[in-house]
Amino acid sequence: MRAVQIDRTGGPEVLTVTDLPAPDPGPGQVLVDVEAAGVNYIDTYRRSGVYPLDLPAVLGSEGAGRVRATGEGVEGFAPGQLVAWKEAPGSYAEQVLVPAAELVPVPDGVDAATAAAVLLQGLTAHYLATDTFAAGPGTWALVHAGAGGVGLLLTQVLKLRGANVLTTVSTPAKAELSRAAGADDVVVGYDGSTARARELTGGAGVDVVYDSVGKDTFDASLDALRPRGLMVLFGGSSGQVPPFDVQRLNAKGSLFLTRPTLASYTRDRAELLARTDELLGWVAAGRLDVRVGRTYPLDEARRAHEDLQGRRTTGKLLLIP
The missing domain is CATH 3.40.50.720 (NAD(P)-binding Rossmann-like Domain)
Structure with a gap:
């Protein structure tokens, strides 16, 4: 599979699209074919070293795609099902292993690109307006x-x-x-x-x-x-x-x-599902408009980061494997 990998072990930062072995899902994991990966500010921090990573590492943490296989003990997900996630290291790739506890089902009426574009930022907007301050x-x-x-x-x-x-x-x-x-x-x-x-x-x-x-x-x-x-x-x-x-x-x-941080407002699966159900329900019902600003192929991940940091974009940026 192709994946965007970061390495600085030999000196300056190197960002490359690399062919890696396809992963196998372990206990509690789901292997997903990535259809869209979200580009977020935290990805630029990890790329630059502000947030340290064990290198070499595949960037990205958010996305949406179709279930390919499930590991031992996983229930509630089936091959071909459209799912999304806000936190799975290595999401800038054609395939990614996602903890089942982090996966959420995507309802009818919401496609993969929209789900990838809305999940992390939409959940952030949800907790900010409903719980951090009850507007x-x-x-x-x-x-x-x-x-x-x-x-x-x-x-x-x-x-x-x-x-x-x-x-x-x-x-x-x-x-x-x-x-x-x-x-x-x-x-x-x-x-x-x-x-x-x-x-x-x-x-x-x-x-x-x-x-x-x-x-x-x-x-x-x-x-x-x-x-x-x-x-x-x-x-x-x-x-x-x-x-x-x-x-x-x-x-x-x-x-x-x-x-605040999103992790503090999605402390267990029940809270995660409650927020995503309402959020994706708004999207499916047409009550929340999700703007995808730009899409990029995996090879242009660095340009996506530069556009985001340079404030040259509006809405959500996505990588499309």
């Missing part, structure tokens, strides 16, 4: 990077729950995409987000800020919040936020700050 009618939310993969989905989930949404984007073209996803107002650039948040809320500030940008937006995000508002820092595309004095939260109105 509802009357809520004002500020979403940075509103035209990105998570941003477009998060905006839609917030609107499904009745919230008001202000987003920030980097270009006028991305502003149109964000409005099409349901944003009530859009700011091009980050500098004007605090002032606009105050204007839209009569000076009070928004209830919650969802910030995946990090270093470049963190201060403005805090300033956009109402007293006792919640700052949700769930990424750092511009760099990690440096240490800061927590007394700032007190001074700005007893603010709350959280740094």
Whole structure:
């Protein structure tokens, strides 16, 4: 099988498409023929060494495809069944071994590319809008990077729950995409987000800020919040936020700050299935629009990473084996 492999053991980083032996599923594992693999920021961190890997290693962790074979003890999955997963190392490949506990069935009406595009980012949007902060009618939310993969989905989930949404984007073209996803107002650039948040809320500030940008937006995000508002820092595309004095939260109105991860909101299979059932149900019913920004062959995995890091994309990027 062909797979995108990273190696730095001989010096500089090398990313190649390599022929590897097809794997066999062990106990509790499912062998899947990959039809689409999701490209995520964490993949770039693993490629560059920010998140260490035992090298050489096959990149990728998210995707969708058809079950080829199941290992001992696996129940509920059959050959040919369309499935998706958010965490299976080695997903940039024609085949991948996925723990059965991580696999979710894909309902009728959702194809493999859509499932691969929505699962990780859609689950992120789901927990952010339902549990990290229970958005509802009357809520004002500020979403940075509103035209990105998570941003477009998060905006839609917030609107499904009745919230008001202000987003920030980097270009006028991305502003149109964000409005099409349901944003009530859009700011091009980050500098004007605090002032606009105050204007839209009569000076009070928004209830919650969802910030995946990090270093470049963190201060403005805090300033956009109402007293006792919640700052949700769930990424750092511009760099990690440096240490800061927590007394700032007190001074700005007893603010709350959280740094959530998806793993904490899918702690067991029951929670994973509950979230994916609702998420994929929205997609199948046409209530959630999943935007695939670009697709790339395995050979162009590096270009996909560069496009993602260079903020040259909107929606989800996929590799198609």
